[in-house]
Amino acid sequence: MKPRILPLGDSAMLVQWGNEMDFKVNRRIHALAQLIEASPFSGIVETVPAYAALLVHYDPLIVSFAQVKDFLREKLAQAEAAAIRTPRRIEVPVRYGGEAGMDLEAVAHHLHLTVEEVIRLHSGRTYTVFMMGFTPGFPYMGKLDDALVMPRLATPRTCVRAGTVAIAGAQTGIYPLDSPGGWHLIGWTPLTLFDPRAESPFLFAPGDEVKFVEEKSA
């Protein structure tokens, strides 16, 4: 499937593969982003990978739209052939339920599952960080087991605690900062996802693989 290259204003362009949450497409996006990062091109500022599109920010004082487009076409051809770098795999300890994971029982009830089944299904597979966004360090991960798919809250909460593990649609995520949130809260991890002053400020990067491991409370 060939992506389209479209302008987003005068200083960004979008390489877009469609509107599906698809592992193959997403892997190509990370491969393209990594290839661009590994072959610096003057005027390209940065890229933002998402589910099915890569946004490329550029400086129009340095390069033209046509030059960036040609460069991206060339990299796209290489990305087809390039083997993607083996994803990092990160284990995330989770305490399911409790005060932070306050929706766990309601989720089980809504899905006609037991709490144990929800935990088993959620921690039972490895997820891909499709993209990051919403707040600094928030990973959009998927896909959930079909049995765990449910719509987001009708009314978002005004404050969700940092470290809270949540689900919505076919996705799961972790809130890196205290922030508003419309997802169902099912657990909490003690890991720090974002520390702006640390040498490596982010726990996750787009394209990472993530496994949740249940941590029984003492």
Next chain:
Amino acid sequence: MSLEILEVNGLATIQDAGRTGWRKFGVPASGPMDWFAFRAANRLAGNDLNAAALEIGMGGIVLRALRDCVIAVAGVGYSLSVYIWDFPLWSSYYVRGGWTVRLDKLDSGMWAYLAVSGGVQTPPVLGSASTYLRGPFGGFDGRRLQTGDVLKCGAPSRPLTDLAARTLPAEARPAYSDTPTLDVIMGPQDKYFTDESTAAFLAHDYTVSPTSDRMGCRLEGPALTHRGGTELLSEGMTMGAIQVPAGGQPIIMMADCPTTGGYPKIGTVISADLPLLAQCVPGRSKIRFRRTTVAKAQKKYREMMSKLERIVEE
């Protein structure tokens, strides 16, 4: 070299040109709302174009220079006084240690930029001095400036007497207006809207809503109708992008906008016209959109950048 904040009535933060390189992790670019006035103030004060400066909005500020320095103020909607004199914006002034600098909000415009010779010095966070209040990080401890804060300033690039009494003439400034026409590059999802909606978008006035802030400029006007879905898979976006949620009222992404979004984007306001939008007054300014091309937009942007070089000695 330093400045002490004596009084703040509005939203005053430290901003540099913005935080790049971290958007893939979800970190917004932040930076100034009006990039032209920000850069003009820095240029007038003899600084790098991306040096950290004060962004002042929605109210006034009073500062005291603790040493001799040169300050430059650019923007719209403020009156400036230094010591006992009233001065126009878009110029640089010699300020003696102990003198006060006062910016009062007027009835028009939104943002003013106060640059000091040598730039405001603040420890960079993720490579930038820009304040991101929702983080909170960057700038002055990630927060808005308050009475009693003391800002450190760097060394001036030239002797202060060379930097003072310079101005950017009116003809080199953007044509700020309460009824600006903003050029837009249509897409990437303009086809998500009915033809009638696209026509209405380009033909009618939109009022800037009072709920607008540094994150987004909400508009009130003809509602736009989606052909099919009202949401798409989240994808990257940028300042100027015009998202249209299910309600049909457009929201233009501004400096603190999220890095990604899931609503269709009918178009993007061009860089050259973002300053006009930034200075629109919520509840009053009426804007109109006009279609343009990438090539024309980039030419206009380059021309605007070259206007920053037209500083004259008074």
